[in-house]
Amino acid sequence: MTKYIDVHSRLGPGRPHETRPVDQALREMDAAGFERAWVCPTEAFTAVDNRQGNDFIAQALALHPDRFIGCAVSNPWYGKTAVTELRRAFHSGLRVLYLCPPVQGFQLSDELVDPLLNVALEFSAPVYAHTGTPVCAMPFQLAALARRHPGIKFIMGHMGFADFWYDAVPAARSADNIWLETSLIDDTIIIEAIEKIGIERVLFGSAAPLSALLPEVEKIQTLPLPRESIEKILRINAERILP
Amino acid sequence: MRLDTHLHVMLKPFMGRPATEPETLLADLARFNLDGGWISSVEALTTRDLAVQKKSNDALADLVRKFPGRLAGLATVEPGEMEDAAREVERCIQELGLIGIKLHPWLQAFSVTHPGLDLIMAAAGNLNVPVLFHDGTPPYATPCQIAWLARKHPRTKVIFGHCGLADLWPDAVAGARENPNIYLQPTGAPPMAIRAALNALGPGRLLFGSDGGFGTARMIGYALAKYRSVLTDDMMDQILIRNPPIIKQETVDAKS
Numbered sequence: 001m002t003k004y005i006d007v008h009s010r011l012g013p014g015r016p017h018e019t020r021p022v023d024q025a026l027r028e029m030d031a032a033g034f035e036r037a038w039v040c041p042t043e044a045f046t047a048v049d050n051r052q053g054n055d056f057i058a059q060a061l062a063l064h065p066d067r068f069i070g071c072a073v074s075n076p077w078y079g080k081t082a083v084t085e086l087r088r089a090f091h092s093g094l095r096v097l098y099l100c101p102p103v104q105g106f107q108l109s110d111e112l113v114d115p116l117l118n119v120a121l122e123f124s125a126p127v128y129a130h131t132g133t134p135v136c137a138m139p140f141q142l143a144a145l146a147r148r149h150p151g152i153k154f155i156m157g158h159m160g161f162a163d164f165w166y167d168a169v170p171a172a173r174s175a176d177n178i179w180l181e182t183s184l185i186d187d188t189i190i191i192e193a194i195e196k197i198g199i200e201r202v203l204f205g206s207a208a209p210l211s212a213l214l215p216e217v218e219k220i221q222t223l224p225l226p227r228e229s230i231e232k233i234l235r236i237n238a239e240r241i242l243p
Numbered sequence: 244m245r246l247d248t249h250l251h252v253m254l255k256p257f258m259g260r261p262a263t264e265p266e267t268l269l270a271d272l273a274r275f276n277l278d279g280g281w282i283s284s285v286e287a288l289t290t291r292d293l294a295v296q297k298k299s300n301d302a303l304a305d306l307v308r309k310f311p312g313r314l315a316g317l318a319t320v321e322p323g324e325m326e327d328a329a330r331e332v333e334r335c336i337q338e339l340g341l342i343g344i345k346l347h348p349w350l351q352a353f354s355v356t357h358p359g360l361d362l363i364m365a366a367a368g369n370l371n372v373p374v375l376f377h378d379g380t381p382p383y384a385t386p387c388q389i390a391w392l393a394r395k396h397p398r399t400k401v402i403f404g405h406c407g408l409a410d411l412w413p414d415a416v417a418g419a420r421e422n423p424n425i426y427l428q429p430t431g432a433p434p435m436a437i438r439a440a441l442n443a444l445g446p447g448r449l450l451f452g453s454d455g456g457f458g459t460a461r462m463i464g465y466a467l468a469k470y471r472s473v474l475t476d477d478m479m480d481q482i483l484i485r486n487p488p489i490i491k492q493e494t495v496d497a498k499s
Binding site: 017162163187188212215219 | 409433
């Protein structure tokens with residue numbers, strides 16, 4: 001098995017269209033050559049039932065510590081409770097903070113999220129942020145947030161797909177602490193990111209089950225790049241951002 | 244014929260992307276076992292000048308005549324030109340042989356509530372040709388907005404060209420479920436949207452689109468792979484081979 005790493009996927013129970021059981025995720029990963037995947041809870045757990053979602057991810061990690069990296073969710077509207085929950089989730093083994101403004105109901109650039117980011121900094125946790133959804137999750141909003149928190153590594157989910165693809169690379173160029181995640185986006189923008197920002201800041205994500213592992217990985221494998229560059233996107237860069 | 248019903252041609256370079264060579268586009272499609280498709284002009288979608296659009300529609304008609312059976316053209320008009328726009332629809336279909344209309348409310352900067360849309364939709368309905376909309380993009384091209392227009396014009400076939408994209412696919416599917424004159428073409432949409440469209444409507448009202456001609460040839464393969472992650476081989480044959488001519492010719496009244 002190859003040893004690719006998927007930095008964005010969801011795991012566990014949810015509404016029928018988004019449910020992705022652990023066994024199914026492992027089968028999909030095996031079929032596409034993935035050793036590990038960063039996994040987030042599904043939408044209800046991301047929005048409101050944060051503790052249940054984080055506990056589900058922690059249980060999956062306990063069963064498959066060599067296959068999953070846990071992404072914690074904590075809705076910033078819960079204030080001090082959210083900070084407490086994020087600390088608890090990180091102490092339970094989760095290692096990434098996942099922000100999804102359209103699901104959690106806040107603007108990515110809002111100071112509301114700063115207390116959670118202070119916790120992420122304390123734990124040296126990367127922050128994955130969904131982008132592409134107006135008016136709350138746009139690349140330049142992430143850039144403003146990243147400049148406000150220069151000690152944190154931010155990942156721009158979906159590179160602004162669909163209609164903020166114009167903005168993705170210029171936004172990332174305005175903040176050195178932004179990495180770009182490849183799910184859903186056109187390969188033209190991935191190539192632009194590689195050329196203008198550097199391949200070291202490009203990370204593979206599948207967005208499963210919104211998208212699917214095989215089409216997403218084939219998109220990367222067919223890029224006109226040398227094999228070692230493909231390896232950086234599919235594995236090496238993810239290992240560097242989260243050793 | 245295996246058809247990709249969402250293709251673009253750039254008659255001149257656009258935003259750093261080179262002009263489209265139709266032979267190259269067809270060769271790109273052939274790499275993925277596709278025979279041709281429906282094309283629209285990027286130039287016509289990025290101007291509000293009907294005179295420019297008329298020239299572009301002429302050029303598009305000239306282009307597709309060189310590849311009969313393989314390429315078919317979608318005309319574009321400016322809603323603000325009201326009756327002149329509707330007359331251009333008639334000219335494009337009846338005289339130029341184009342097979343439908345492509346509108347892009349975001350790039351063309353119009354609201355679907357513009358009264359000129361009623362004239363265009365009525366003309367398309369009278370001619371029984373589809374109107375393919377870019378959708379999925381606020382503030383002008385969301386599925387609920389376009390579904391409202393489709394509901395006003397139940398005899399006119401409307402194609403959601405992106406099935407709501409990443410965020411608005413539930414609205415696209417719901418709009419198609421409510422309105423039998425709406426067809427879904429999940430170009431660029433994620434597999435979850437394709438699955439939802441299939442579950443809600445079955446494969447009969449789905450079309451394949453890749454945005455080919457605008458991105459790289461590899462994106463045609465990426466689009467096919469996303470569809471294939473959801474659909475069986477027989478369903479793929481249906482949406483690539485059987486659905487395009489049926490949807491082009493059928494009348495919505497007969498369907499509903």
